[in-house]
Amino acid sequence: MTEAIKQAETARYTTFYDAFDRVLSQDAPLWLHRLRSDAMAHFRELGMPVAREIAFPLREDWVYTDLRGIAETSYHAGPVEARLDEAALAPYEFGQDDWHRLVFVNGVFSPALSRVDGLPGGAVVSTLAEALVEHPELVRPHLARYAEFERTGLTALNSALFENGLFVYVPRGGHLETPVHVHYVTAGHDTPLATQPRTLIAAGDGASLKVVESYTGLTEQAYLTNAVTEIAVGRDGNVDHYRINREGAGAAHLSTTQLHLEGNGRISTFNMCMGGALTRNDTNARLDGEHAVVRMNGLFLVTGNQHVDNHTAIDHAVPNCDSYEVYKGILEGRSRGVFNGKVFVHQDAQETDAKQLNKNLMLSPDAMIHTKPQLEIYADQVKCTHGATVGQLDEDQIFYLRTRGLSHDSACSLLTYGFAADLIRRLRIDAVRSSLDTLFETTIRDLSLARDKAGR
Amino acid sequence: MALLEIRNLRGGIKDLDIINGIDLTVNRGEVHAIMGPNGSGKSTLGKILAGHEEYAETGGTVRFHGKDLFELTPEERANEGMFLAFQYPVEIPGVSNAYFLRAALNERLKYRGESEMSAGAFRRLMNEKMKQVDMDPDLARRPVNEDFSGGEKKRNEIFHMAVLEPTLSILDETDSGLDIDAMRIVARGINQQRSADNAMIVITHYQRLLDYVVPDYVHVMYEGRIVKSGEKDLALQLEERGYEWIREEVEAAG
Numbered sequence: 001m002t003e004a005i006k007q008a009e010t011a012r013y014t015t016f017y018d019a020f021d022r023v024l025s026q027d028a029p030l031w032l033h034r035l036r037s038d039a040m041a042h043f044r045e046l047g048m049p050v051a052r053e054i055a056f057p058l059r060e061d062w063v064y065t066d067l068r069g070i071a072e073t074s075y076h077a078g079p080v081e082a083r084l085d086e087a088a089l090a091p092y093e094f095g096q097d098d099w100h101r102l103v104f105v106n107g108v109f110s111p112a113l114s115r116v117d118g119l120p121g122g123a124v125v126s127t128l129a130e131a132l133v134e135h136p137e138l139v140r141p142h143l144a145r146y147a148e149f150e151r152t153g154l155t156a157l158n159s160a161l162f163e164n165g166l167f168v169y170v171p172r173g174g175h176l177e178t179p180v181h182v183h184y185v186t187a188g189h190d191t192p193l194a195t196q197p198r199t200l201i202a203a204g205d206g207a208s209l210k211v212v213e214s215y216t217g218l219t220e221q222a223y224l225t226n227a228v229t230e231i232a233v234g235r236d237g238n239v240d241h242y243r244i245n246r247e248g249a250g251a252a253h254l255s256t257t258q259l260h261l262e263g264n265g266r267i268s269t270f271n272m273c274m275g276g277a278l279t280r281n282d283t284n285a286r287l288d289g290e291h292a293v294v295r296m297n298g299l300f301l302v303t304g305n306q307h308v309d310n311h312t313a314i315d316h317a318v319p320n321c322d323s324y325e326v327y328k329g330i331l332e333g334r335s336r337g338v339f340n341g342k343v344f345v346h347q348d349a350q351e352t353d354a355k356q357l358n359k360n361l362m363l364s365p366d367a368m369i370h371t372k373p374q375l376e377i378y379a380d381q382v383k384c385t386h387g388a389t390v391g392q393l394d395e396d397q398i399f400y401l402r403t404r405g406l407s408h409d410s411a412c413s414l415l416t417y418g419f420a421a422d423l424i425r426r427l428r429i430d431a432v433r434s435s436l437d438t439l440f441e442t443t444i445r446d447l448s449l450a451r452d453k454a455g456r
Numbered sequence: 457m458a459l460l461e462i463r464n465l466r467g468g469i470k471d472l473d474i475i476n477g478i479d480l481t482v483n484r485g486e487v488h489a490i491m492g493p494n495g496s497g498k499s500t501l502g503k504i505l506a507g508h509e510e511y512a513e514t515g516g517t518v519r520f521h522g523k524d525l526f527e528l529t530p531e532e533r534a535n536e537g538m539f540l541a542f543q544y545p546v547e548i549p550g551v552s553n554a555y556f557l558r559a560a561l562n563e564r565l566k567y568r569g570e571s572e573m574s575a576g577a578f579r580r581l582m583n584e585k586m587k588q589v590d591m592d593p594d595l596a597r598r599p600v601n602e603d604f605s606g607g608e609k610k611r612n613e614i615f616h617m618a619v620l621e622p623t624l625s626i627l628d629e630t631d632s633g634l635d636i637d638a639m640r641i642v643a644r645g646i647n648q649q650r651s652a653d654n655a656m657i658v659i660t661h662y663q664r665l666l667d668y669v670v671p672d673y674v675h676v677m678y679e680g681r682i683v684k685s686g687e688k689d690l691a692l693q694l695e696e697r698g699y700e701w702i703r704e705e706v707e708a709a710g
Contacts (some may be wrong), residue, residue, distance in 0.1 A: 395509070396546050397546050397547075397548060399508055399509065399530065399546075400542065400545070400546035400548070401548070401556075401560075402507070402529070402530035402531045402534065403506050403507075403530055403531075403533075403534055403538075403539070403540045403542075404534055404539075404556070404557075404560040404616060404620065405531050405534035405535045405560045405561075405563045405564045405567070405620070406531055406559060406560055406563055407529075407531050407563065408529075408531070410559065410563060414548075414551055414556065414559060415548065415551075417550070417551065418548055418549055418550030418551035418599070419549070419550055420550065421550035421551065422549045422550030422599070423550075425550070
């Protein structure tokens with residue numbers, strides 16, 4: 001690479017570098033400063049993963065998702081105060097007044113819109129900024145321990161620049177029955193805004209908790225969300241996790257979710273994506289103790305020129321663990337989808353049970369999906385299956401529904417809804433299940449109405 | 457006016473005529489059995505009547521409630537009161553039976569210019585019909601036909617029929633794949649729906665269903681035509697003698 005190009009690239013991220021100087025000047029423990037500096041050094045080295053600029057083998061993970069436009073945008077890097085009424089959030093809530101709720105608007109914590117009360121003994125639900133002051137001994141063992149920033153520029157950028165986010169800690173044997181809803185809202189700004197939400201969730205041995213992470217855009221403007229979430233579950237612990245992407249039409253949403261499971265631990269994660277112009281989710285799990293079980297499901301619905309890329313990786317590092325993964329996509333218009341599901345079964349990971357399924361429903365001839373299941377198995381006593389399908393609505397199903405009186409359009413809508421509902425009905429929090437059920441039902445019906453209007 | 461009037465109907469799949477000139481009149485209150493050997497065109501007749509897109513009529517007329525059937529889409533036929541019970545009911549993942557039936561009922565009400573049914577009224581109707589056809593309430597909550605046994609799928613067809621209350625039901629080999637107990641339950645469900653206001657066409661290869669669902673008329677199809685019509689004893693004759701003598705009679709007639 002020539003010096004000139006290198007310089008141009010460095011100039012690219014100027015606002016991020018400036019933001020780093022500002023963050024570093026804030027009062028914080030030395031270990032955190034070191035962590036940020038280390039992360040920033042890696043970001044300076046790696047930059048954003050712009051496909052044609054990165055080397056094999058990392059390039060393989062980015063061939064279908066081009067971040068050039070994002071790398072070249074000069075963002076306002078960092079939180080910006082914005083006023084927001086409770087009413088503006090109502091459509092994105094799950095209708096539960098008793099939930100713990102933390103709201104961040106443009107990266108700024110909003111105490112007025114947030115509430116936490118009635119926590120079980122020893123449990124902490126707070127902002128990460130507050131936890132770093134009040135409970136550094138709970139944060140430090142976990143922060144940046146699972147989401148590695150040495151190899152990925154986006155995680156490095158978040159680790160260097162994050163200013164706030166959700167922190168949940170439930171000690172050994174504790175049960176946080178009431179779900180926590182963290183709501184990262186972007187309300188817009190006069191220049192494109194970049195926020196770095198950081199979520200850290202730790203469940204001790206035998207502890208359980210439920211978290212819903214929402215990413216919502218209340219603006220059509222361009223902005224960037226670069227989120228990192230780390231979830232660690234101890235022995236016999238249980239975490240139920242949901243990620244709901246309803247970003248604005250101009251948004252780029254980049255995220256890494258890193259799951260870490262110890263013996264007999266359980267994490268169930270559901271990743272829903274409907275918003276954003278460009279979305280890239282990396283969801284990774286490491287099964288690090290025997291008899292751990294991870295369920296990793298995802299569902300997206302995209303239209304127009306939306307682009308959504310889901311990369312998942314599950315590491316079976318030890319014997320006797322199970323992983324179950326179902327990802328489904330519904331693509332309309334000229335939308336693009338990517339699914340890449342890696343499962344690594346290490347040499348010692350005998351008696352692994354890994355199931356992976358990716359199904360895609362194409363509602364338009366102009367939509368496109370790239371799907372790639374990728375199993376690498378180095379143990380010999382394992383049960384691993386995977387499957388990927390790409391298809392249209394089934395004519396026999398349509399006819400069957402029509403013979404019961406449904407119009408062709410209603411039949412198509414119902415089948416599309418069924419494709420999504422098949423995953424939604426498995427969700428374990430009633431309020432999330434019924435709210436997403438309604439969301440998909442109405443969105444799919446509106447798609448059909450829009451098609452009708454356009455004169456099919 | 458007859459409920460269904462078929463005159464010299466021809467048709468089939470792509471360029472191949474499977475139905476070669478059928479005449480059949482069905483009035484309210486009647487049950488017609490259509491029997492015949494495999495490949496005689498029984499199921500094709502059902503699919504043409506219901507409007508399957510891969511099948512097409514190439515000649516003749518069919519009037520349903522006095523309307524030209526071929527001017528109607530499959531859903532219009534259904535909303536006019538036609539019902540096809542499938543030989544192989546289709547699975548609809550993710551959509552519960554109850555949700556689906558409510559959508560179907562509401563489409564019908566809309567078609568007739570009536571207002572939608574309330575959730576409470578729908579629930580009461582479901583409960584009543586489930587009892588009528590001896591259906592496990594759990595099957596109403598489960599996705600349509602998904603992971604249903606063969607018998608459950610057939611019973612579900614009769615359940616749909618009970619809820620939608622068609623004026624003309626075409627039952628395509630509803631007895632196939634059922635053991636004797638399952639068949640009795642399905643037959644009881646069918647008999648519950650019989651009334652002076654509606655009619656049924658029961659397509660079957662075997663006579664045994666007709667022991668339970670006793671037809672008013674029996675027609676025998678062969679090579680796309682109705683070659684013999686009679687009353688219920690014709691079915692017994694077929695059971696005793698098989699279809700070979702029909703073939704001989706047709707061939708003798710030249």
